[in-house]
Amino acid sequence: MHDEGRYDDPRLNGSEGQASADHVSRETNYQEWTVDDARDPSAPPQAEPARRPDASPAGAVRPVSSAPANVPPAREPVDPADGPVNAPSPRPPAARGNAAVPGRYEPQPPVSAVPQQAAPTAPSDTPPADGHADQVDASTYVSRETPTREEDDPPLAMEAMRAVQILNPSGEVTMPRPDRTRVMCVANQKGGVGKTTTTVNLAVALALHGNRVLVVDLDPQGNASTGLNVPHHTGVPDVYDCLIDSVPLEEVAQAVEGIPNLWCVPATIDLAGAEIELVSVVARESRLARAIAAYPAGHFDYVFIDCPPSLGLLTVNALVAAQEVLIPIQCEYYALEGLNQLINNINLVRQHLNPTLEVSTILLTMYDRRTRLADAVEQDVRNHFGDKVLQAVIPRNVRVSEAPSYGQSVMTYDPGSRGATSYFEAALEIAERGVKEPVSPNA
Numbered sequence: 001m002h003d004e005g006r007y008d009d010p011r012l013n014g015s016e017g018q019a020s021a022d023h024v025s026r027e028t029n030y031q032e033w034t035v036d037d038a039r040d041p042s043a044p045p046q047a048e049p050a051r052r053p054d055a056s057p058a059g060a061v062r063p064v065s066s067a068p069a070n071v072p073p074a075r076e077p078v079d080p081a082d083g084p085v086n087a088p089s090p091r092p093p094a095a096r097g098n099a100a101v102p103g104r105y106e107p108q109p110p111v112s113a114v115p116q117q118a119a120p121t122a123p124s125d126t127p128p129a130d131g132h133a134d135q136v137d138a139s140t141y142v143s144r145e146t147p148t149r150e151e152d153d154p155p156l157a158m159e160a161m162r163a164v165q166i167l168n169p170s171g172e173v174t175m176p177r178p179d180r181t182r183v184m185c186v187a188n189q190k191g192g193v194g195k196t197t198t199t200v201n202l203a204v205a206l207a208l209h210g211n212r213v214l215v216v217d218l219d220p221q222g223n224a225s226t227g228l229n230v231p232h233h234t235g236v237p238d239v240y241d242c243l244i245d246s247v248p249l250e251e252v253a254q255a256v257e258g259i260p261n262l263w264c265v266p267a268t269i270d271l272a273g274a275e276i277e278l279v280s281v282v283a284r285e286s287r288l289a290r291a292i293a294a295y296p297a298g299h300f301d302y303v304f305i306d307c308p309p310s311l312g313l314l315t316v317n318a319l320v321a322a323q324e325v326l327i328p329i330q331c332e333y334y335a336l337e338g339l340n341q342l343i344n345n346i347n348l349v350r351q352h353l354n355p356t357l358e359v360s361t362i363l364l365t366m367y368d369r370r371t372r373l374a375d376a377v378e379q380d381v382r383n384h385f386g387d388k389v390l391q392a393v394i395p396r397n398v399r400v401s402e403a404p405s406y407g408q409s410v411m412t413y414d415p416g417s418r419g420a421t422s423y424f425e426a427a428l429e430i431a432e433r434g435v436k437e438p439v440s441p442n443a
Contacts, residue, residue: 159416160416162415162416162420162421163415163416165424166205166208166411166415166416166420166421166424167208167411167412167415168208168209168210171210171260172209172210173209173210173211174209174210175205175206175209175210175211175427175428175431175432176431176432176434176435177210177211177301177431177435178301178302178431178434178435179435180298181297181298181299181300181301181302181303182301182302182303182323182324182434183292183302183303183305183321183322183323183324184302184303184304184305184322184323184324184325184326184360184361185305185307185318185319185321185322185324185325185326186198186199186304186305186306186307186326186327186328187307187315187318187319187325187326187327187342188307188309188327188328188329188335188338188339188342189309189310189311189315189338189341189342190309190330190334190335190338191309192309192330193328193329193330193335193365193366194328194330194365194366194394195306195307195309195328196219196223196224196227196306197227197365197400197404198326198328198363198365198394198423199215199224199304199306200215200224200227200228200404200409201400201409201410201411201419201420201423201427202304202423202426202427202430203215203228203262203302203304204228204259204262204409204411204412205411205423205424205426205427205428206301206302206427206430206431207256207259207260207261207262208259208260208411209427209431210261211261211301211302211431212261212262212299212300212301212302213261213262213263213300213301213302213303213304214249214253214263214264214265214295214300214302214303214304215228215262215263215264215265215303215304215306216239216249216264216265216288216292216303216304216305216306217232217238217239217264217265217266217267217306218239218267218271218288218305218306218307218308218314218315218317218318219267219271219306219307219308219309220267220268220269220271220272220274220308221267221308222266222267222268222269223306223404224264224267224306225264225266225267226404226407227403227404227407227408227409228256228259228262228264228407228409229256229257229258229407229408230254230256230264230266231254231266232266232267232268233268234268234269234270235268236266236268237251237252238252238265238266238267238268238270238271239252239265239266239267239271239288240267240268240270240271240274242265242287242288242291243271243274243278243287243288243291243317244274244277244278244281246287246290246291248291248294248295249265249291249292249294249295250295250296252265252266253265254266258412259412263300271314274313274314275312275313275314278313278317279313284313284317285313285316285317285320285353286317286320286321286353287317288305288317288318288320288321289317289320289321291321292321305318305321305322311341311342311345315345316349316353319345319346319349319353319354319357320349320353320354320357322354322357323356323357323358324357324358324359324360324361325346325357325358325359325360325361326360326361326362326363326430327339327342327359327361327362327363328363328364328365329362329363329364329365329377329381330365330366331364331365331366331367331368331373331374331377331378332366332373332374332377333373333377335377336377336380336381343359346359359385359388360388360433361388361390361430361433362381362385362388362389362390363389363390363392363394363426364377364378364381364389364390364393364394365394366394366395366396367393367394367395367396368395368396369395378393390426390429390430391425391429392422392423392425392426392429393422394419394422394423394426395418395419395422397410397417397418397419397422399413399414399417399418399419399420400417400419402414410423411423411424
């Protein structure tokens with residue numbers, strides 16, 4: 001006999017001379033046999049399921065067994081030829097509709113073959129009530145603050161917008177022009193803080209937006225000349241001729257290719273011996289100031305002087321010729337350590353050589369937002385210098401370092417980069433500080 005999920009009690013079959021019953025469920029209670037012939041009057045009549053040959057007619061009352069309730073019925077052995085012992089056996093067809101089923105089964109209402117699915121719920125913009133947030137599907141709740149695809153501009157579009165803003169192809173005056181020439185000395189005796197990079201990029205940013213700018217390269221290394229793609233090899237007229245031979249700046253300045261309103265006075269290796277030669281020159285500290293003053297008045301809006309990383313005679317010439325000092329500070333401890341000595345030298349020059357000199361601008365460079373040290377240095381500088389520190393901060397950006405190798409500033413090399421954007425914001429802030437009221441765009 002096959003094991004079809006039910007037991008056949010040998011005590012109830014024909015071997016004992018009694019009427020054979022239908023299949024007995026494993027969960028059958030032998031002492032509480034009942035017969036339920038109830039029919040659902042609303043259900044249509046259905047065909048009676050097929051019965052085994054030895055089954056008794058529907059509705060027949062089963063005799064009550066004398067076996068205890070907690071004793072399972074005996075199980076007849078399974079014929080090995082019919083299949084493995086542990087193989088699953090198919091269940092017999094279940095009774096459908098209102099057919100009378102002996103035993104514990106009750107009539108079931110007809111069930112549709114295809115389950116009915118709930119209608120999809122439209123997303124709601126109302127947040128779930130308190131205490132029931134876990135009962136609401138996350139896909140059915142849409143926040144009012146969720147940005148849509150139309151509201152977000154692609155990154156390339158944003159970068160293109162920044163590039164157009166920085167390059168200013170229309171040539172309009174979009175940055176305020178000062179009412180007088182501003183001579184700014186970019187100084188810091190510590191090397192590698194970004195003096196040359198700051199000078200070049202601020203000058204280009206101001207020149208691209210309508211200001212006339214002159215860059216004086218006072219560093220014998222000539223890095224500012226390299227960054228502006230100005231020839232500065234041996235034999236080229238440079239700032240050394242202005243300091244030693246009193247050659248006018250007008251004859252030495254070169255126009256920067258590709259950048260309107262920008263000129264550069266280059267520096268060659270000859271400038272390295274200028275400090276020794278200036279020792280015996282009369283009024284050696286003011287040689288550069290006289291050369292700048294001899295230039296036609298009002299020809300430039302800004303004059304940036306790139307100083308060498310020292311406090312020698314060349315730096316003193318720059319401090320005497322300038323009206324303002326711009327100090328770039330690297331966001332590291334060593335940059336703060338030498339800042340005190342620079343301030344003392346500026347005070348000495350103010351007392352004895354240039355009473356109008358003042359520290360007007362502090363610019364934080366090489367800012368790494370991943371480190372706590374950068375935040376600590378920024379807070380110390382802002383607490384000490386107050387409003388003199390620009391709100392714009394120059395981050396570490398590889399584009400800023402790559403640009404000089406192509407003879408360009410980062411403003412023209414990659415105008416959409418973070419470095420170019422930061423220098424543009426710094427230049428705009430410097431321009432707005434230099435005037436009380438911004439000029440009109442068509443000035």
